[in-house]
Amino acid sequence: MRYLVWVLRLLVFVVVLLFALKNTEPVQVNLFADYVLHDIPLIVVMLGTFILGLLLGLLIMVLSAMRRRREMGRLRRELDRLQEKAQQYEKSVAAPVAPETIAPLAPL
Structure with a gap:
């Protein structure tokens, strides 16, 4: 593929x-304010x-x-914020509370 690119560059x-x-x-060549350059080779102008x-x-x-690049930085910061929020949510949900700790059973 690299050789093809070089062949195309050479051709161009x-x-x-x-x-x-x-x-x-x-x-x-006529420039602004009636300033004119006389006898400039066309190749130089091109x-x-x-x-x-x-x-x-x-x-x-x-x-x-x-x-x-600025947009990517903003999106990375937002992604980090959302991941941190998701981790906090997982921590709160990950440790289920046993029902006995909320409402202990009365002794029989």
Whole structure:
């Protein structure tokens, strides 16, 4: 399975490399406030966009993982509380009281 993943990674890398090499023409990049970058190779623009998307995706993934970790901690605390409550209940039920201790029989 690990070899299949590496073959797929290599295939994606080759396809992206060939796509990038076909798109090396200089382009004009219009940014905010009428700021313009002239004659930037398209491959650089594509790489920058890819890296920006990758960083944004990683940020979202980290935030989601932190939220899940917080939720797991909350659920563990709740589970510990419920288990402790169940153990206390078992202790109170586990030791049955003999009827003679509650209402002793009168001597005959």
